Amino acid sequence: MVQSGRSESPPHVPDLVAAAQAMTRRRLRFALPLCLVSFGGFMLVTALSGFSDVLDAPVVGPLTWLFLLLTLGFPLVGVCAVLYRRRAEQWDEERAEVLRAVRSTS
């Protein structure tokens, strides 16, 4: 939402700042869990593999938990990308709305 401006600044500047900060917060709230699941998950698998042999047991034929969990990284990243793309399209609309509002008042 566009807020009212302070008198000492051009009227639209604080509006843009507030809108940008709100959008950044929303983006981070969405992005951080995705980063945690993908890169954090990868680091967890790395730690489990590096410090123990729990992932060395075969699961399907010769394929171990380590092989399968690392392979799982591919579809996981795909899911993250699709989720992000959908949400980002909403942000594109919000951004266009903010810019329209600001430009109409400046």
Added chain:
Amino acid sequence: MNASPLTLAVFAGVIALTLGITFWAGRRNTGAGDHYVAGGRLTGSQNGLAITGDLVSAAAFLGTVGLFATQGVSSYFYIVGPFVAFVILLTVLAEPLRNLGRFTMADVVAGRFRSRGVRASMAVNSLLVTIFYMIAQLVAAGALISLLLGVDYAVAVLVVGVLMTAYIAIGGMLATTWIQIVQAVMLLGCMALLVVLILARFGFDPMAMFAAAADSGAKDLFTSPSGLLPGLDLLSLAIAVGLGTAALPHILIRFLTVPDGREARRSMNYALVWIGLSFAAVPVIGYGAVALLGQEAITDAAASGNLATLQVSDLLGGPVLFALVAAVAFAVILATVSGLVIAGSGALAHDLYSSILRRGRATEREQVVAGRAASVAVSLVAIAVSLGAQNTNISVLGVLAVVVAASANIPVLVLLLFWKRLTSAGVIWGIASGVGSAVLLILVGPQVLGDGALFPLTYPSLASVPIGFLGCWLGSVLGGRRHRDDQSSFEEMQVRAALGVTTSGGEAPVDRTTP
């Protein structure tokens, strides 16, 4: 190994095709924007393929396949790491980078800090990373091409060096981009063909292929060594190949070649699809090579396993497929080094010459000339060092590049975007501490000192990345007055990063470096 006429003909075809693209692009390469970022007019799908061409280098196509064939599942970290780190690039960095940057990584930082010291330190950092990486690629290219074609190592390095210089000096980013697009299409087609041919040998049953690899008498290919030191080394490697690859300047500047943040995001979505498919094919080709050839035959040809892809191609498709795969490997090398030259020359010409030495007063024509001259200079340095580095362990340079990128670029970019109290001193301290600690710890580590190493980790990123963050914090807290790097510059940067406009409503990006 002496090349067959067919192999030579396909190599000549690749050279002719890439030079044709270069001269076509050269006619359109008229302004600084054209030269450095292809005028910022690429579409997301074009840029996504070009990112694929940049990232899926000969290291993945030949090197990682060889690692799978010789070391097994431990090699998986080299491809899954960068791939999952791309989620960070997509969700956190891609759009802000596009909205803040103009031609180079230093432009991105200059979007918040006016200090010329900040621009200079970022430019030097980009130049170092790029040249380290370029030398590693050139030495590998020289060794591979001399092996494939039976020519002298120096001739091979000079051919690749002259070609990469011509691509950039004549065609700039547009030539680089289209060479990378063509290379990516060739690579994807080639890898798909290899996967189909390998799986066909096992009745299209991947489990039969994995079982054959496991039963081939090779050492255990599906488990990874564990323990305190192997664990720390593996964690450090995961950080380096993940964050480091995603922070390489020649990858990051690709986001500046598209018109807006939305296209930057679309670039990443396309790149993730193509890179995912390429990387998913690597273990199939690696294990397939072991199952079909046996590990001994692979290590007999080259202890590193670098020839496994070519050996399995020869087995499956005879001289025709061998020639095709060799030509694709050649195209992959050319595409990767040309991306590196444009990133390095941008840091030298745009940041150090035009923005700092000429204080932003260079004309459009002078900027283009400087860009072309810088590409020749950067290439000459890399070629000269590579010619004398034939017997150097190239993995040291490769490690150095990704660790420096992770240790200096990641702390600076993350804090630049999200930490209000970061100052220009913090950026300079962060870059200096990230680069310094990475270089020092590699020099005293196992890559250089072997058994007498003073630092135990091959990839020191577990220590050097936190040191980079610490440097940023200490520089910001202790680095003196904050002068113009005040609250308002952070707010201006937030507006440009999130909305793609300036606080006056104009189009971002803008250059705020003090003239």
